[in-house]
Structures are given as C-alpha cells and as structure tokens.
Amino acid sequence: MACWLFKSEPSVYSIDDLRRERRTFWDGVRNYQARNFLRDAIAVGDDVLFYHSNAQPPAVAGLARVVKAGSPDATALDPKHDHYDPKSSRENPIWYGVDIAFVEEFENPPSLETLRGVTGLAKMALLQKGSRLSIQPVTPAECRIVLALARG
DNA sequence: GCCAACGTTGGC
DNA sequence: GCCAACGTTGGC
Numbered sequence: 586m587a588c589w590l591f592k593s594e595p596s597v598y599s600i601d602d603l604r605r606e607r608r609t610f611w612d613g614v615r616n617y618q619a620r621n622f623l624r625d626a627i628a629v630g631d632d633v634l635f636y637h638s639n640a641q642p643p644a645v646a647g648l649a650r651v652v653k654a655g656s657p658d659a660t661a662l663d664p665k666h667d668h669y670d671p672k673s674s675r676e677n678p679i680w681y682g683v684d685i686a687f688v689e690e691f692e693n694p695p696s697l698e699t700l701r702g703v704t705g706l707a708k709m710a711l712l713q714k715g716s717r718l719s720i721q722p723v724t725p726a727e728c729r730i731v732l733a734l735a736r737g
Numbered sequence: 738g739c740c741a742a743c744g745t746t747g748g749c
Numbered sequence: 750g751c752c753a754a755c756g757t758t759g760g761c
Binding site for chain 1 (some may be wrong): 750
C-alpha cells in the first residue's frame with residue numbers, strides 16, 4: 586500500500602476536524618502536480634500522513650486512509666466558493682480530490698524539526714528545500730519511520 | 738510580519 | 750516561447 590503526506594493548516598482543517606467528521610473529501614488543491622497525484626496515483630487503502638502546516642510546531646499530526654479514489658472537485662465549479670476556478674467545468678473538470686477517513690491522532694506528533702534530525706528521512710519530500718507541494722509521495726521506509734516515531 | 742521558493746499569468 | 754510581475758506557501 587502506498588503512503589502519502591497531505592498538508593493542512595490546522596486553523597483551516599485539522600486532524601481533530603477529521604476525527605469529528607470521520608471522513609472527508611479532500612478538496613481545494615489547486616496545484617497541477619498535486620492534482621495529478623489525486624487524480625491518477627492515490628488509491629483506496631493508501632496511508633495518509635496528516636501534516637499540520639503553519640502550526641506551532643509544524644508536525645505530522647495523525648494518520649488517515651484513502652477510502653475513495655480521485656473524483657472531480659465540485660468546489661471549483663461554485664462561483665461563490667473560495668476555490669472557484671472558472672477554467673474548470675463539469676464536462677472538463679480540472680481539479681480533483683480523494684476521500685479520506687480518520688485512523689489515528691498521534692500522541693507524539695513528530696515535528697518538522699524532529700524529522701529533520703532523522704537520518705533515514707534525509708530524502709523525504711517534506712524536508713527538501715522549498716518543498717511546497719501539499720500532496721507528497723512518501724516511501725514505505727519513510728512511512729514506517731514516521732509512524733514508529735509517532736507511536737513510540 | 739518577513740521573506741525565500743516557486744507556480745502562474747500575461748504582455749510581447 | 751520568454752520572462753517580469755505577481756500571488757501563494759509555509760517556516761521562522
């Protein structure tokens with residue numbers, strides 16, 4: 586099973602929100618590289634590391650699981666919505682999202698600073714300079730290390 | 738609030 | 750197709 590990292594600002598949508606709702610459609614991604622992952626690569630059953638960006642401290646806050654593969658993001662079609670994109674249409678949707686379900690909120694969320702100090706994570710996308718992608722692939726080894734830190 | 742990194746837009 | 754201007758992300 587593949588593993589991914591999804592970023593979210595907790596002031597917008599946090600792991601607590603996901604725990605309350607149990608599952609959610611991950612909408613609002615407006616970056617083509619991230620869109621391609623959502624539309625083409627992310628599959629049911631994949632793990633999702635739920636990362637809190639712009640948080641104090643920024644950290645991997647919990648684990649979620651993909652419960653539905655990519656489908657068009659309807660918020661792009663709604664002119665009143667913040668994420669509206671006039672280039673998208675029902676016939677030719679540009680933006681996609683997946684459905685994820687809450688699995689776990691970590692007792693010891695590994696902070697960005699902590700992750701930077703872990704040898705086995707040196708190549709993790711999140712830790713690369715200028716890594717702004719909000720949807721990132723995580724290797725199985727990286728995923729294991731992060732989960733071990735979070736639960737250990 | 739600052740600012741580096743980087744994606745997107747639009748004039749040419 | 751180039752590239753300057755602009756907007757956004759996100760750590761600090």
